[in-house]
Amino acid sequence: MTHVLIVEDERLIARLIEMSLTRAGYDCTVAGDGRTAADLIEENDYDLALLDIMLPGLDGYELLDYLRPQGVPVIFITAKGTVKERVEGLRRGADDYIVKPFVVEELLARAESVLRRAGRGNVMQAFDVVLDAGEHTVTQNGKPVDLTPNEFLLLEQLMRNRGAALYRDTLYERVWGGDRTETDTRTLDLHIMRLRRKLHWYDHIETVYRIGYRLKKE
């Protein structure tokens, strides 16, 4: 499990990030202010930290100084969006910089890429399948599974949102991009069918009536 520390004083935003990351298979801890975060950093070992810059107590830059020696990769999530502020954040040693408002998908993608660069690759596991987003490989019981790029993306989406039913529109939008038409959902159904066959996941990938597909929770 990848441990992620979320430091954000806006409760709702913190909860949103926590919700999305937990669904994607991360283990999250939320701190609402700088002091709590600093204490957590001292006591625990995290794989990734998502920091707001303007925080009560210690600010994001100060927390960054706590995290640097431990080699924990850091992503700033902040409303400060000018070029100057971004450069400042990156120069201080942040690995990435996300400006509010952000889309959760983007946050997940960036978190993955930062983890990959830090050598703490985010490996997701569901049942007997292991998906390495960094390496772009899927193994089942240790044996590699041959998937097309779109099948891979589809599986990644399902695994990232385990337990929740993904709308067909969303799935199509995220895997193929763009708006879907009637024939396109056929493509989606076809890919789901192939995925079930290749992984022998006839029961694990559920069809949710009038909504879309869901990867069952263990």
Place this chain on the structure above:
Amino acid sequence: MRYAQKLICLLLLVLSASFGIGGCYLLYSDFGVQLERIDRANAAAHAQTCTLVQTEIIDLQRRGEDVGDQTVANLLLAKDREVALWRGETQLCDTLPVACDAPLQNGTMRTVRSGETVTALYGSDLQGNLHLVSAFDLTGLYQDRNASLRRFLGLEAVVLAAGAAVMALLARQVTRPLRVLTATSAEISAGEYGRRTDLHTGDELEQVSRSFDKMADAVQEKIADLEADVQKREDFMGAFTHELKTPMTSIIGYADVLRSLQTDPEEQREAAAAIYHEGRRLESLSQKLLALLALGEEELQLTDVDLADLWPQLRAACPAVNLQTPQDHCVVEGDADLLLDLLCNLVQNGAKAGAPDAPVAVRCLPGADTVTLEVEDHGCGIPQTEIERVTEPFYMVDKSRARKQGGSGLGLALCKRIAAAHGSDLVIESEPGQGTTVRVTLRKGGTP
């Protein structure tokens, strides 16, 4: 050309002109006197020669001796003088140092120059159609005059050089304030607004320096004002962006979850609640912001407002607050809607600061021609260091608490604006842990 150089040149010009003209006048008048004296002496000597020759000729004639040309010439030569003698048009003898073709008119004098030498010629007619011309050397006199002139010029040059040196020093001293002014203005234009000339020369330049410094003070003040203004605006924009982006992030994020996934009902409700909550927050923010903007624009029409009429409206606007309002009537000059807004904000702030159902008291304290409106709570209070800042837009003492209670950070800024529109100010007194009292002093209205 620099001012000091100009000054030196001008002074030198005046000095050399006056010195030169004065010196020359002196020299020439002195020379004229000398020339006259020598002329008189020469004329006398010439007259003496004439008399002598005349006497001798008469003497010879009386003795019946020959007075031919040769004899007269010899007679003259014997005098060992520089003379020339004519009989009629014929020259009898000539020992003149200069060429003289014809005898001068009787009683006249002429000055002849040839090269370096200057000679004065005197002419006189003698008896027997004789014309005598004697010559006197004036070269020495003229040479003396020239030497004097040269000496004078040399002296003048030395004096002028010394004068120039002294003047240069003095000019440097005199123009020092100008250099200070130049240097200071250059520094100021380079951005060092704190520089001053501060000259004490006791003349017009000190006045210039004083008014310059006064100007620099004004400029510095204006610049500081402008910078503070820009800083304020930047702070406002930064805070505003933050206040806008935070609810946006939640709304977009949760809406994205809702539109892409069907999660369990618990999470769905959570997401919907977040969107609703943040939407309301944006709405209240935009409302307050609009009120703030509208206040800045137009002059208010103040009318008589009976505060007693406001209490029912205030209770309706803040239904959940344990509100204590005064009984008596109080009429003030103001805008009823804005005053209600002001009271509403203050009362809600007071209610948020304390425990639920803690009393918030509104009081009217009539003065001589003013009425002080007071809102008192027994909440958590404001730390002394923060009181100054609580009326800044988007400033929140405890951000997370303010958030939970749906605060936008604009309430007190709005109150301050409303107070200002009534020609008053917010006076905040607070004791952390004890409570806060906010006072606004309004002008008393006409008779109720």
